Amino acid sequence: MRSGISPDYQGCQFTNEVEKQFNNSGDFICRAIENADGVPYQLVFGPAIGEGYYLNVGFGIKQLFGITPGEFTEELYLMMIEEIIPSNEDIPRNPVELREKIINGKIQNYKAEILVMTPSGEKKWIKDSFIPVIDDKTGKATGLQGIFFDISEHKQTLLQLERAIEKATESDRLKSAFLNNLPHEIRTPLNAIVGFSTLLNEPGHDIEDQLEFRDIITHSSDHLLEIVDDVLEISKIEAKIVRILRKEVNLSLMLKRIYDRVRPAADEKKILLRYDARMDEKEIIINTDSYKLFQSLTNLLSNAVKFTLKGKVEFGFSIKEGMIEFYVSDTGIGIGLEHQPNIFKPFYQSESSSTKRYEGTGLGLSIAKAYIELLGGDIWFNSEPGEGSIFCFNIPDTRQES
Numbered sequence: 001m002r003s004g005i006s007p008d009y010q011g012c013q014f015t016n017e018v019e020k021q022f023n024n025s026g027d028f029i030c031r032a033i034e035n036a037d038g039v040p041y042q043l044v045f046g047p048a049i050g051e052g053y054y055l056n057v058g059f060g061i062k063q064l065f066g067i068t069p070g071e072f073t074e075e076l077y078l079m080m081i082e083e084i085i086p087s088n089e090d091i092p093r094n095p096v097e098l099r100e101k102i103i104n105g106k107i108q109n110y111k112a113e114i115l116v117m118t119p120s121g122e123k124k125w126i127k128d129s130f131i132p133v134i135d136d137k138t139g140k141a142t143g144l145q146g147i148f149f150d151i152s153e154h155k156q157t158l159l160q161l162e163r164a165i166e167k168a169t170e171s172d173r174l175k176s177a178f179l180n181n182l183p184h185e186i187r188t189p190l191n192a193i194v195g196f197s198t199l200l201n202e203p204g205h206d207i208e209d210q211l212e213f214r215d216i217i218t219h220s221s222d223h224l225l226e227i228v229d230d231v232l233e234i235s236k237i238e239a240k241i242v243r244i245l246r247k248e249v250n251l252s253l254m255l256k257r258i259y260d261r262v263r264p265a266a267d268e269k270k271i272l273l274r275y276d277a278r279m280d281e282k283e284i285i286i287n288t289d290s291y292k293l294f295q296s297l298t299n300l301l302s303n304a305v306k307f308t309l310k311g312k313v314e315f316g317f318s319i320k321e322g323m324i325e326f327y328v329s330d331t332g333i334g335i336g337l338e339h340q341p342n343i344f345k346p347f348y349q350s351e352s353s354s355t356k357r358y359e360g361t362g363l364g365l366s367i368a369k370a371y372i373e374l375l376g377g378d379i380w381f382n383s384e385p386g387e388g389s390i391f392c393f394n395i396p397d398t399r400q401e402s
């Protein structure tokens with residue numbers, strides 16, 4: 001008694017009745033391939049590439065390319081091909097070269113991933129694998145038999161995975177660069193605080209010097225606090241433990257408070273800071289998280305002042321289609337095109353640490369974006385290098401009907 005595959009299989013010598021049912025193996029294999037979502041085919045070569053014809057094409061061709069087996073021609077297939085990624089380097093990408101090698105028996109089996117555009121304009125990734133059919137007399141290939149598989153979904157998943165890895169690596173790199181630089185970021189203001197406090201306590205400094213030392217100490221303490229606050233805040237955002245606390249907020253009052261807060265820095269740089277108070281005729285009270293709105297606007301305004309050397313910084317808001325839209329514009333250095341896709345990433349700064357001219361942690365925009373999205377809004381910007389930038393964001397209009 002035998003079990004499994006008959007040892008007589010070589011050369012298809014079927015010996016018993018049951019095995020004889022397997023004799024029509026071509027048909028059986030085609031059905032098995034179709035059942036596995038493959039599309040079997042046979043190609044008989046013509047006098048030139050593109051002039052051959054297909055035989056026994058599986059019905060799955062309809063699902064794969066949107067055409068019937070009868071409509072599938074070699075010429076059409078060659079026209080559909082947009083990109084070929086062969087499984088090994090010995091396989092030529094050029095179809096003419098490939099055919100030459102196949103005919104001359106230099107390719108025993110072929111596997112490639114192929115991007116095609118179907119006749120209806122749909123792009124698909126397929127896997128094409130075939131073996132040549134060799135004429136015993138001449139030893140040359142007269143055609144192929146192979147299988148197409150739709151691998152579009154698999155390719156899509158791979159692409160998403162690659163993007164996710166790229167993103168994770170990029171954010172990891174930014175974080176490490178920041179952490180490497182953190183001691184320097186902290187030490188600079190800390191040294192200023194310690195150094196100038198010591199000087200303050202030494203005799204012999206006139207009142208003007210003492211006032212200047214105090215200013216430096218205040219500025220350095222504020223900056224140190226900002227770094228620590230930003231780092232703590234971004235860790236909470238990344239851990240997704242930031243909560244929204246809504247309450248009634250008088251928008252005009254808040255914007256005036258922000259104006260007062262940013263004004264000294266603008267004055268110091270002789271930049272005009274303008275608050276567009278057109279909307280202030282009527283008191284506007286909204287229901288939102290006051291701290292997060294205040295912080296987002298302050299971050300945008302601080303950046304605008306920081307990255308502007310001359311000219312003006314302007315901000316305001318308007319009400320549009322159920323949303324309150326804020327803007328902060330400046331006539332500053334602008335943002336290079338190469339940096340624009342990255343500026344909302346945590347720790348990203350367009351300047352490298354070695355050539356840094358502007359203070360900052362690279363966290364202000366990512367914190368603002370996270371807050372605005374938590375508030376139910378969106379943030380975007382437009383920037384022209386050397387001309388200036390405008391940052392806009394919106395949050396839901398939660399005014400009470402009066």
Ligand code: ADP
Nearest residue numbers: 303304307334343349350360361362363364365
């Ligand atoms: P930073 O602490 O460096 O200001 P941000 O997250 O606030 O960090 O901003 C990220 C980067 O985006 C900045 O380093 C700067 O290169 C760029 N940027 C942000 N706002 C502006 C602006 N108004 N003008 C020019 N560049 C800006």
